Structures are given as structure tokens and as C-alpha cells.
Amino acid sequence: MRVECKECGSKGRITSRENVSALFADLYCQCGSAHCGHTWVSQLTFSHTLNPSAQSVDKLLFDRLRRMPAEQQQELFDQLGVPAR
Numbered sequence: 001m002r003v004e005c006k007e008c009g010s011k012g013r014i015t016s017r018e019n020v021s022a023l024f025a026d027l028y029c030q031c032g033s034a035h036c037g038h039t040w041v042s043q044l045t046f047s048h049t050l051n052p053s054a055q056s057v058d059k060l061l062f063d064r065l066r067r068m069p070a071e072q073q074q075e076l077f078d079q080l081g082v083p084a085r
Contacts, residue, residue: 005031007038017044 003012010033018026023046031038065073077083 001044003027003029003042005033005036005038006040007031008033008036010036012038012040014042015039022046 001014003014004010005012008031010031012029012031014027015030016028018028020026025044027042027044029040029042065076068076
């Protein structure tokens with residue numbers, strides 16, 4: 001990830017990161033120009049998913065299945081042709 005100094009336009013670097021939450025972080029940045037020396041905090045946040053992870057879809061499906069009543073689970077398995085346990 002690239003950061004740019006808003007004061008002089010030089011490349012900056014991220015010196016540290018503080019995770020505020022799983023979806024939000026403060027990035028502590030420093031200008032790469034010795035003549036400028038500007039330091040600042042940028043914020044990084046998660047916006048939205050473009051392509052969901054296959055892991056998360058599987059987890060969502062299994063979690064939902066576990067919460068279904070046993071007879072609904074069996075009905076679903078019957079429709080899918082899955083043999084009973």
C-alpha cells in the first residue's frame with residue numbers, strides 16, 4: 001500500500017499500525033523527504049466484499065444447518081439425496 005505526503009507530495013512510509021477493530025486500523029505514517037519531515041495518521045477501513053471467500057460461505061452454510069431443527073435438516077437431506085446417518 002502506498003501513502004503520499006499531503007504537504008509535499010513525496011512518498012511516505014507506514015511506520016506502524018494500530019488495529020482499532022477487525023475492520024478498522026490507524027496507520028502511522030512518515031514523509032520520505034528529509035526536508036519535509038511531516039508525520040500523520042491515515043485510516044484504513046474495510047468497505048465491502050467483491051468475491052466472498054469459499055471458507056466463509058461454507059462456514060455460513062454449516063452454521064445455518066446446525067441451527068435448523070432435526071426434521072428440517074432431514075427434509076433437506078432427503079431433497080438432496082443424502083442418506084440418513
